[in-house]
């Protein structure tokens with residue numbers, strides 16, 4: 150029997166620090182990553198590969214990447230990483246040397262495209278070193294346009310979402326080539342969704358015909374304050390990740406469905422949910 154689904158977890162914003170110390174003094178991001186790995190390893194169904202949408206490291210140190218790589222060796226599925234604004238691309242490529250695409254540049258940005266079961270996955274690099282704001286270069290957008298011409302159903306992943314989310318200080322950041330990026334996505338016939346990180350919250354959005362989904366952090370979340378002058382503090386809401394499930398057959402199922410998953414220490418306890426009790 151053929152496969153019916155391609156199942157892709159997306160995790161983001163680990164913010165691991167050198168020597169595993171807390172991020173921002175109070176966030177035990179090391180333990181948070183351990184919790185995520187324990188959780189994904191106990192899922193009672195198969196998943197295909199993990200997509201990590203940036204900020205693996207908080208400080209960009211070699212030590213932080215070595216710690217993350219060591220922990221990620223505990224998961225049984227392949228994983229792919231793209232950089233976030235906290236990452237140091239050279240250090241990340243050095244430690245994760247088996248991810249050879251981390252040295253595959255289009256117009257000075259990491260660019261990677263691959264296919265799984267007829268679906269295309271495109272990894273974009275929206276990070277200009279030293280800047281928190283997102284940007285995409287003309288060269289990588291040219292490459293994106295070429296890749297989207299193939300007419301495969303496509304998922305695009307990048308760190309910074311190319312739109313304001315209502316979280317004050319993040320919205321004040323400029324975004325180089327945002328309009329061209331959105332135009333390319335909307336002119337393509339085959340973009341299933343765009344997956345992002347950076348905002349440390351689950352957010353779903355649609356710009357014309359393109360659906361965007363932002364993954365939470367495995368560590369700390371941004372405070373939900375939609376006032377223009379919100380300080381952009383983080384809070385310890387329950388961390389989590391996303392699971393995207395793509396239909397591989399013509400059926401009544403949606404082409405793609407995204408589940409938001411919370412990482413708690415109670416998820417292994419299940420109770421019967423049966424009206425006949």
Ligand SMILES: [Fe+2]
Pocket residue numbers: 162164204233235347348349
């Ligand atoms: Fe982050």
